[in-house]
Amino acid sequence: MKKYLLISLLTCLLFIPTLHAKTPAIADKARYDPMFVPIDILLFRPLSLATTIAGSALFIAVSPFTALSSIAPPHDAFERVGDIFVVLPATYTFMRPIGDKRFTRNYD
Numbered sequence: 001m002k003k004y005l006l007i008s009l010l011t012c013l014l015f016i017p018t019l020h021a022k023t024p025a026i027a028d029k030a031r032y033d034p035m036f037v038p039i040d041i042l043l044f045r046p047l048s049l050a051t052t053i054a055g056s057a058l059f060i061a062v063s064p065f066t067a068l069s070s071i072a073p074p075h076d077a078f079e080r081v082g083d084i085f086v087v088l089p090a091t092y093t094f095m096r097p098i099g100d101k102r103f104t105r106n107y108d
Contacts, residue, residue, distance in 0.1 A: 037099040048093040055085035 059082055070077035092103055 031102055032097070032099045033101055034099065036101055040098055040100075045093060048089055052086065052089040052093050055089050059085040 062081065062085075063078070066077045066081045096103065
């Protein structure tokens with residue numbers, strides 16, 4: 001019995017993929033700062049959530065004016081206003097990694 005157990009364990013070890021040590025992608029010093037993490041969690045995330053909610057309300061409030069400005073070409077006024085008031089704050093709040101000091105729109 002021990003012989004079959006040893007053979008099966010050695011066979012399983014052969015099929016385990018080797019993990020290579022690799023520098024994590026977040027190790028970029030310009031983007032990640034461990035001292036910024038508590039400030040980010042306690043201050044910036046709640047403020048950006050409030051900004052997202054206020055931007056959504058403001059987007060609804062200015063939508064009649066946006067509809068009027070959308071009459072003339074190009075017809076992308078709703079997209080632009082929604083991007084500024086809702087999408088950018090929501091991206092900053094929910095898509096940005098914790099501790100990331102920079103704000104770029106490329107969080108895909």
